[in-house]
Amino acid sequence: MDDSLSSLSPVELRLLIRGGDVRIKTTTGLASGFQQANVLLLPSALAKDFEAFCLRNAAPLPLLYVSKPGEVSCPPLAQHADIKTDVSQYCVYENGKMLKTVSSLSEYNLPLKDMVCFYLGCSFGFEGKLKDAGVPVRNVEQKRNVSMYRTSVPCAPAGVFHCPLVVTMRPVPAQMLDTVVEVTHQNPLAHGAPVHIGDPALLGIQDLSRPDYGDAVDQQPGDVPVFWACGVTSLEAVLSTKPSLAFSHSPGCMFLTDLPDSSSSSALDLSLDPSLTPLSFKLSQNPLLYSLASKRAVHKIRQLEKVIGADPGGRGISAIFVPDELLLSCLALSHSSSVLITTGFPTHYMHNPPDETDGPPGAVAMANMLLSLGKRVTMVTDRRGLQMNRDIIDEAVSSGVLSAPVPLVTYEDNGPDSALNFLCHHGDVSKPRYDHLVAIERTGRAADGNYYNMRAINIKHLVDPIDDLFVAAKDIPGIITTGIGDGGNELGMGKLKEKVKGYMPKGDMIACDVPADFAITCGVSNWGGYAVACGLYLLQICPSHQRYLKKGLGLNQDQTWTTALPSVDKEETFLSTLVRFGIRSGKTGNLAMEVDGLTFHPTHSEIISRLLQVTHEAA
Known part of the structure; x- marks a missing residue:
């Protein structure tokens, strides 16, 4: 990440992304204080099943917004946005296989008219709050994309959708675990509190140095591996379900919203009851x-x-x-x-x-x-x-x-x-x-x-x-x-x-x-x-x-x-x-x-x- 970008607002960053600014490869460390979003576009015939899949698996797939068929803007999340151009890199899938990555979806105007866009919360949305709390965010420190891993844990199926859970991993100093848990618990739309702390093998992850998505992030002495549910689970759902055509963000290249990272939906207010704050x-x-x-x-x-x-x-x-x-x-x-x-x-x-x-x-x-x-x-x-x-x-x-x-x-x-x-x-x-x-x-x-x-x-x-x-x-x-x-x-x-x-x-x-x-x-x-x-x-x-x-x-x-x-x-x-x-x-x-x-x-x-x-x- 170019340090000169760290102080820019989401609106300014979206304009740079739309213009193809080569400095923005991933969005980790950008738009501090604002929610970021995973993006998945599916044929409208699959929309109800995928929405049900998200609701059954709320930790990896927290719904921020579901568009109408053909809608490329998302007024509740960002003003003057265009999902065809406002992500720095997209993945294109056909029949469950990723064909290529592209910097714009403009060439797909016709099929997009019958597609629904799902905006899903992203853990990048809490990284700013972690830094404010004095927690070192190792992937940002090391100027790397966050590490993402496919686990052996199956998501709860819904309709045609099924896949394993994907998680992100951030090394955290052991003495700061309660701070990390509390900060991230307060942001349920960015995946909330961790879903696992400790040995990655308990999630079926054999080698932290070989992530399935993103970059390997080095642990420091005294660090503990901490895992959050990850919106890249939606990409695994595409690979498992094999829709005829689908688009997504490329892992680590998120959609930047105008929502403050403290946002929550009324459905999640109960999880913000102070007495329910987790301790580790x-x-x-x-x-x-x-x-x-x-x-x-x-x-x-x-x-x-x-x-x-x-x-x-x-x-x-x-x-x-x-x-x-x-x-x-x-x-x-x-x-x-x-x-x-x-x-x-x-x-x-x-x-x-x-x-x-x-x-x-x-x-x-x-x-x-x-x-x-x-x-x-x-x-x-x-x-x-x-x-x-x-x-x-x-x-x-x-x-x-x-x-x-x-x-x-x-x-x-x-x-x-x-x-x-x-x-x-x-x-x-x-x-x-x-x-x-x-x-x-x-x-x-x-x-x-x-x-x-x-x-x-x-x-x-x-x-x-x-x-x-x-x-x-x-x-x-x-x-x-x-x-x-x-x-x-x-x-x-x-x-x-x-x-x-x-x-x-x-x-x-x-x-x-x-x-x-x-x-x-x-x-x-x-x-x-x-x-x-x-x-x-x-x-x-x-x-x-x-x-x-x-x-x-x-x-x-x-x-x-x-x-x-x-x-x-x-x-x-x-x-x-x-x-x-x-x-x-x-x-x-x-x-x-x-x-x-x-x-x-x-x-x-x-x-x-x-x-x-x-x-x-x-x-």
């Missing part, structure tokens, strides 16, 4: 993955975390609390597709069964919500309790506590590769069976290799080495782990072992040595399971998170998750089932309607009610 959170390093959630959803999940931090049993759990572990776990689970859950703490080694009532209710509550969200859920348990737990799952389904049966499996240590083969198809780390492991009130291995209850009694003889799965998961890209506990001796609490040793009774001996990526601490572990279910619900109704999760594509029509929340009635029913199977309260050993020595009414029922109150306030 790093979920994993390998692969690098960030997620987004609105300020409102984040606030509510933090309220849930505060509720489950209550400590009526006086264990001093607040001493090992780490903030936002619930939030991060819920975000990671929202991105998951296949979840493995384990529970079971055989603290009552003198009884048969030796298990306690804390753990299974929280595990089932999480499983029920995950199933309603379309996730695959499997549970892994000790061999000694396999049949009992199968019977309990069947009872939970028949009583309506659980919406569908959950496969129940066991794990045995048959050699050094047992955990790897269990977690991955054929032991191939590129093909994991699960992308998230959750342990809730699951006895965890201590530093000496034994397993201790809170009285520091070794119960290793009752425990299968499911800890090995969490250890192995650390070296498998794409598997995230969560541990939920209330004493520090539970699987996953190894992340907090120094705190457990320092603050929990007999911590030096009982502290679990096996960490999880996220360690959720709570007064009673079941409460953590209930809070995860509620947190997943809050993310499901968070438009900022759902847009990011779905890459701004399609519509959410399945709402079976609305009935999947835990409730006082469901949890009371399930606890009574456990008691019938001879499972006892953890602290007292009572065969009664209590967990960790606390009776279901009023203690547990009140916590459930408070969690639901926070959740329903958001809805």
Whole structure:
């Protein structure tokens, strides 16, 4: 870009483009403060289908204006414009193949009389605001066209139109991600907030140095690749649908409008509610993955975390609390597709069964919500309790506590590769069976290799080495782990072992040595399971998170998750089932309607009610 052009208005720039000014090759960095537009001209017979396609895929294809057949001006966007001449370079397509590029469409006057022009928002429209916010725009700095990539993510089809999503990538300093997300969220007509932050391979992009459109843009130390939906998706739609004749802008050569870059349509006003401004959170390093959630959803999940931090049993759990572990776990689970859950703490080694009532209710509550969200859920348990737990799952389904049966499996240590083969198809780390492991009130291995209850009694003889799965998961890209506990001796609490040793009774001996990526601490572990279910619900109704999760594509029509929340009635029913199977309260050993020595009414029922109150306030 010629620096002398950067201060010119859109009107002045359109006149230069119309006159064939050779200095204007792309429009990146031009017309700062104004919207730019992708342009696609299609035969009028295809116009309704393509408009529907845009509405179903609003992130890559935000509609600014749809012309009438043969209309070459666009009064709502720009005065005295002529779409035949006001783009610096056009692409000409016949039957889905790009034949050539031209600097004017004037020679196509006759076919243009029956064509409709679609003006679609462009991410160049927010680059000025990023610069104003102090964010380096690397493609502008390097005087290059922005990088654009074809992804493996399919757009939602409409009529005859279908194609993969195309994205732009801009490297962003990690510490400026929230600024970038907020600035671009405020411009929904320029594609809005990012649809992916992190590893490009998660979008099916194998090599950032080889963009499908535009130029490669160099990252600087500390940069994170950030991806926005891109209007070049419309070009992919042409290639896929193969209309007899079509025209478009050449990637990076946009139509410059007179609309300020803060413009929004009334249909998008809701997305500009300040409480829906997204915040970014790093979920994993390998692969690098960030997620987004609105300020409102984040606030509510933090309220849930505060509720489950209550400590009526006086264990001093607040001493090992780490903030936002619930939030991060819920975000990671929202991105998951296949979840493995384990529970079971055989603290009552003198009884048969030796298990306690804390753990299974929280595990089932999480499983029920995950199933309603379309996730695959499997549970892994000790061999000694396999049949009992199968019977309990069947009872939970028949009583309506659980919406569908959950496969129940066991794990045995048959050699050094047992955990790897269990977690991955054929032991191939590129093909994991699960992308998230959750342990809730699951006895965890201590530093000496034994397993201790809170009285520091070794119960290793009752425990299968499911800890090995969490250890192995650390070296498998794409598997995230969560541990939920209330004493520090539970699987996953190894992340907090120094705190457990320092603050929990007999911590030096009982502290679990096996960490999880996220360690959720709570007064009673079941409460953590209930809070995860509620947190997943809050993310499901968070438009900022759902847009990011779905890459701004399609519509959410399945709402079976609305009935999947835990409730006082469901949890009371399930606890009574456990008691019938001879499972006892953890602290007292009572065969009664209590967990960790606390009776279901009023203690547990009140916590459930408070969690639901926070959740329903958001809805």
